[in-house]
């Protein structure tokens with residue numbers, strides 16, 4: 001894991017930030033300096049909605065070393081209540097109980113760890129409501 | 130010069146066996162393939178003025194600058210370019226080589242695809258490497274792997290079009306049957322349907338045996354311009370590249386409108402067919418990107434060979450078997466041939482060229498006018514589509 005990268009991205013990863021465009025009014029994810037819809041840099045930070053529903057889901061058993069402590073885990077594409085879609089892990093649940101349309105809320109958790117004494121990467125995951 | 134550039138031909142092909150070669154490095158594999166292609170073209174190696182290497186991981190320490198070492202071992206001192214486009218690096222290198230000839234910059238170039246993946250034995254390393262073919266920050270680091278994204282795509286296709294597990298498994302069953310006849314394939318044996326169905330799921334509904342294996346291998350081509358052929362009329366076995374197109378889609382699945390269509394494949398195919406002035410039904414044989422069973426089903430739909438949603442049905446009904454409605458992956462595809470990322474896109478072209486030359490032995494498709502190759506990166510952020518024709522055809 002790369003310390004400068006974790007440091008650089010911690011604000012957007014920890015706070016789940018996107019942007020809201022002051023010119024065309026559209027919101028987008030992830031955080032960026034320019035609006036992907038109209039190209040202006042007249043944008044402001046926007047905090048994503050914290051609740052949403054599951055659109056697609058699966059489970060993951062084979063994953064990279066630094067995420068293996070957590071496997072197997074459930075993963076899905078979530079449509080947040082502000083219309084923005086994100087990929088995220090769905091935790092504290094059994095895979096067999098997941099359904100399309102199930103309501104979930106965003107929580108703050110450990111995403112990856114570099115062994116027992118290395119860096120820890122945090123970010124959002126989802127849990128059922 | 131015409132709008133579409135000069136006519137370009139493939140005059141030589143070379144391929145190593147694909148598999149796990151713990152005793153060989155990237156340079157050794159690439160050198161074998163390039164020498165084979167030069168010998169096949171029956172030209173003097175001094176005619177080759179530039180080389181394009183397709184490789185995804187060759188900048189990682191054990192394989193650094195294998196391109197330079199390969200050219201040195203082939204006794205060639207020419208400028209080279211390494212092209213990286215994830216697991217479509219081979220097709221990307223081919224496309225750049227094609228442009229260099231079509232534009233009139235060069236008259237004779239070599240294209241080499243090479244990958245050495247059996248060195249990465251530690252669990253999770255390949256998943257991390259493939260993480261760079263998807264959205265690394267917002268898919269991979271969040272917990273997604275390439276396999277899990279294809280699991281989402283598979284489930285979406287099953288939900289939308291009632292595609293069944295049996296239909297999905299009939300893709301690798303067919304490809305292993307074809308691969309049995311391919312001397313360069315990693316796996317030369319048939320695998321029965323229930324082995325796929327009963328295997329442990331690694332990302333539901335994708336099972337342990339559904340993935341193409343990440344292995345070692347190298348492939349090479351010699352490409353020339355029409356002007357070069359006019360000057361060297363003794364050259365036989367020239368296969369015209371009728372079109373070479375690529376296209377793109379957004380990187381992350383969560384930014385796409387639909388998971389059941391790879392937009393980059395659709396647009397690249399449309400451009401390729403329009404340039405040649407033919408329809409998908411004119412293609413007799415195609416090598417498509419079957420990294421997962423759903424990948425081949427999406428490919429045969431998005432390339433226009435079957436209606437959207439009909440890919441599973443068509444495969445189960447045998448329509449994509451050798452010498453049926455359309456022969457898909459006569460080489461065995463990524464699944465049976467094995468998938469050394471950068472070597473794959475060029476190995477697909479080698480197969481189609483050999484098919485058009487009538488040199489595919491027991492895998493030979495009869496009466497081919499046109500053949501097609503299709504190679505994609507990740508979940509389709511890039512797609513490459515090439516169409517080849519018979520010797521006498523012109524672009």
Ligand SMILES: [Zn+2]
Nearest residue numbers: 021024035038
């Ligand atoms: Zn805007």
